[in-house]
Amino acid sequence: xxxxxxxxxxxxxxxxxxxxxxxxxxxxxxxxxxxxxxxxxxxxxxxxxxxxxxxxxxxxxxxxxxxxxxxxxxxxxxxxxxxxxxxxxxxxxxxxxxxxxxxxxxxxxxxxxxxxxxxxxxxxxxxxxxxxxxxxxxxxxxxxxxxxxxxxxxxxxxxxxxxxxxxxxxxxxxxxxxxxxxxxxxxxxxxxxxxxxxxxxxxxx
Amino acid sequence: xxxxxxxxxxxxxxxxxxxxxxxxxxxxxxxxxxxxxxxxxxxxxxxxxxxxxxxxxxxxxxxxxxxxxxxxxxxxxxxxxxxxxxxxxxxxxxxxxxxxxxxxxxxxxxxxxxxxxxxxxxxxxxxxxxxx
Amino acid sequence: xxxxxxxxxxxxxxxxxxxxxxxxxxxxxxxxxxxxxxxxxxxxxxxxxxxxxxxxxxxxxxxxxxxxxxxxxxxxxxxxxxxxxxxxxxxxxxxxxxxxxxxxxxxxxxxxxxxxxxxxxxxxxxxxxxxxxxxxxxxxxxxxxxxxxxxxxxxxxxxxxxxxxxxxxxxxxxxxxxxxxxxxxxxxxxxxxxxxxxxxxxxxxxxxxxxxxxxxxxxxxxxxxxxxxxxxxxxxxxxxxxxxxxxxxxxxxxxxxxxxxxxxxxxxxxxxxxxxxxxxxxxxxxxxxxxxxxxxxxxxxxxxxxxxxxxxxxxxxxxxxxxxxxxxxxxxxxxxxxxxxxxxxxxxxxxxxxxxxxxxxxxxxxxxxxxxxxxxxxxxxxxxxxxxxxxxxxxxxxxxxxxxxxxxxxxxxxxxxxxxxxxxxxxxxxxxxxxxxxxxxxxxxxxxxxxxxxxxxxxxxxxxxxxxxxxxxxxxxxxxxxxxxxxxxxxxxxx
Numbered sequence: 001x002x003x004x005x006x007x008x009x010x011x012x013x014x015x016x017x018x019x020x021x022x023x024x025x026x027x028x029x030x031x032x033x034x035x036x037x038x039x040x041x042x043x044x045x046x047x048x049x050x051x052x053x054x055x056x057x058x059x060x061x062x063x064x065x066x067x068x069x070x071x072x073x074x075x076x077x078x079x080x081x082x083x084x085x086x087x088x089x090x091x092x093x094x095x096x097x098x099x100x101x102x103x104x105x106x107x108x109x110x111x112x113x114x115x116x117x118x119x120x121x122x123x124x125x126x127x128x129x130x131x132x133x134x135x136x137x138x139x140x141x142x143x144x145x146x147x148x149x150x151x152x153x154x155x156x157x158x159x160x161x162x163x164x165x166x167x168x169x170x171x172x173x174x175x176x177x178x179x180x181x182x183x184x185x186x187x188x189x190x191x192x193x194x195x196x197x198x199x200x201x202x203x204x205x
Numbered sequence: 206x207x208x209x210x211x212x213x214x215x216x217x218x219x220x221x222x223x224x225x226x227x228x229x230x231x232x233x234x235x236x237x238x239x240x241x242x243x244x245x246x247x248x249x250x251x252x253x254x255x256x257x258x259x260x261x262x263x264x265x266x267x268x269x270x271x272x273x274x275x276x277x278x279x280x281x282x283x284x285x286x287x288x289x290x291x292x293x294x295x296x297x298x299x300x301x302x303x304x305x306x307x308x309x310x311x312x313x314x315x316x317x318x319x320x321x322x323x324x325x326x327x328x329x330x331x332x333x334x335x336x337x
Numbered sequence: 338x339x340x341x342x343x344x345x346x347x348x349x350x351x352x353x354x355x356x357x358x359x360x361x362x363x364x365x366x367x368x369x370x371x372x373x374x375x376x377x378x379x380x381x382x383x384x385x386x387x388x389x390x391x392x393x394x395x396x397x398x399x400x401x402x403x404x405x406x407x408x409x410x411x412x413x414x415x416x417x418x419x420x421x422x423x424x425x426x427x428x429x430x431x432x433x434x435x436x437x438x439x440x441x442x443x444x445x446x447x448x449x450x451x452x453x454x455x456x457x458x459x460x461x462x463x464x465x466x467x468x469x470x471x472x473x474x475x476x477x478x479x480x481x482x483x484x485x486x487x488x489x490x491x492x493x494x495x496x497x498x499x500x501x502x503x504x505x506x507x508x509x510x511x512x513x514x515x516x517x518x519x520x521x522x523x524x525x526x527x528x529x530x531x532x533x534x535x536x537x538x539x540x541x542x543x544x545x546x547x548x549x550x551x552x553x554x555x556x557x558x559x560x561x562x563x564x565x566x567x568x569x570x571x572x573x574x575x576x577x578x579x580x581x582x583x584x585x586x587x588x589x590x591x592x593x594x595x596x597x598x599x600x601x602x603x604x605x606x607x608x609x610x611x612x613x614x615x616x617x618x619x620x621x622x623x624x625x626x627x628x629x630x631x632x633x634x635x636x637x638x639x640x641x642x643x644x645x646x647x648x649x650x651x652x653x654x655x656x657x658x659x660x661x662x663x664x665x666x667x668x669x670x671x672x673x674x675x676x677x678x679x680x681x682x683x684x685x686x687x688x689x690x691x692x693x694x695x696x697x698x699x700x701x702x703x704x705x706x707x708x709x710x711x712x713x714x715x716x717x718x719x720x721x722x723x724x725x726x727x728x729x730x731x732x733x734x735x736x737x738x739x740x741x742x743x744x745x746x747x748x749x750x751x752x753x754x755x756x757x758x759x760x761x762x763x764x765x766x767x768x769x770x771x772x773x774x775x776x777x778x779x780x781x782x783x784x785x786x787x788x789x790x791x792x793x794x795x796x797x798x799x800x801x802x803x804x805x806x807x808x809x810x811x812x813x814x815x816x817x818x819x820x821x822x823x824x825x826x827x828x829x830x831x832x
Contacts, residue, residue, distance in 0.1 A: 045214070054284075058277055059274065059278055059281060063273060063274035064274060066273075067267070070266045070270050071267060073266070074264060152285040153289060159406070159471060159472075161411060162472045163315060164315060165472070165475040166475055167282075167319050168318055168479055170319055172479065172483050173482055174272065174275050174325065174326055175449055175486060176486035178331040179449065180486075181268035318348075318352070321352060321355055322355075325355055325358065325359050
């Protein structure tokens, strides 16, 4: 059942991800990305990590995609034509991506084969390898687990330092957002937007 | 209901999709098909739509959305903390922290640093809407 | 808690800067850059004491009774505090050398720039101490995000905007690779702390997936270090960013990433399979990085681009020290000493460039012609920093290179071994670097200036140059204590 749900989520995610990078229509890409991210949230729920699932929905599907949509609207030409996603580099990108995939798969399958040989030779499986093997086939998820009980104390008790670093990180991100994005701070409009503003006026008149 | 804790959710989701699909199929079967120019136009509260919906958004939308995402991440950190706060306050020793104040001070520092950022954004006028 | 005083001070300095930025009646920038800089130097003394403390019995006792949240995430060893000293010094020097630039060349946002530099220095310090993957990830991201913001500070300048965008896109891509590697490591071992990862991969069960993870992580670190082939962003960003920011970026992220690199790879991946992979990559990485950096630097006509390539070359030298961390006890001391020397000489050189461009607005090499007549202080300072950067005795640069060579020798660089030839390349590279560092000095002393207007040196940047000069000379004295602290702390074994 879980395997079924996994593939029911994984296949659409992959298809949508391919759509994101191949479609020339950029809003379609944004919507596909949104759906793919929702699918990833589903995977988190499947792995019994609901906090991560909720965060994925909230931050990525809810926030970041909206940001993308605004970014698309921001850089759009005002002349009425759609922004076409440039897919000119698709060929080289495909080659690089395939190479990466082949290397990873080759390594992964070689590793698993090595594991089997080893288990056969030694008669017992090393904990590390068992761990990976079980993770790969999604069987090692404990049934009785309260994710909140599991997650929060670790974050609150042991990982205080990264937690506070995260707040500084967010603070700097905010400073950056205000500095870079604030129109009032922009004494001379940036190079990207400037040439288009006269065009807008021209269209209005 | 036994089984996977999200089985209900799955059933709800599938049921919801089926329901919408069924409603659309049934209405497609029942309705007469008479397309016209007016029906295909954009609905805008009875007003004639002017221009294209595709215009360049002001950068302000982007800035607000960006600050919103920061706020969301902040909330994402608050939720797990809030869920366990009671346990930590009442059974500090059992949870492995010396004092119940630990968790409070920890979040106070976290929030203080972020509030600094919000005051900064506020003072710089990043949250004000500028109309041209 | 005492261990965190350096980081606390840096965050405090940054927070104060931010408050100054939005305070209704704006206190003077001068006061902030001076007080902030002095606070950093004071903090450096405290951090130095902590490094010393970590070698004593009292320090060991404190480390043993430290609260769980400290021992889980940070390594309470002398090496980490030595890097805290370094972070504070970098922050303090950058504060001083930025002062005139901020006053004369930027209209707005000056306190924010200093505040973000302080936050970045805090990230640097955390990265040098982090002992588990989450803290490493958060610190490196803090450092990166600060870098993106800093590079984008003068966004009205088109080149700066382009540099910031380039830095951001390439930086996030490399972060993604690194995160991918981290998730592999966690997926395979189920452990986040470096020592735990080492324990979990101790047996024969480790396959070829671990080297992949290690190499993916190396991509992330390599980007921050500007290791070839992940150096492409470096010249553009260094040229486009405001000069004080360039000065900071050329030392801060680089040194912190090198420290973390040494800690992560020697602690987490000391076992055969992964070790062969990362040592192999680092060997060729170091070799190509130092050679390419030096050779390309010769052809540059912009001094900031030249220093960018020179900083790539220096990263190559330091990668040699990282490479031998598992083979030689001296490697970490060598890395720390070179790092200190590099901070003083590189920030010093950038201080000269900042001071010059504050008055002339030019970074072109030919505008340095005849500087000796226009400003003897700057010309002589440059000549001295050039000697140090080349690594001629008796300067700090020589000391750093000598220790790296000693560490590599200690690691078994016998006649005709690969390590031996790496050292030969290192020495040859130092000779090559003589050409361009001294080329600039030659322009200053022997070419006629376009005109004779004097180039006055501002108080803040002048002090920074003076401190860097003092630092490069006094390193000879400081080297002993640094080595003592790091050697006595039995560094990484102390979890």
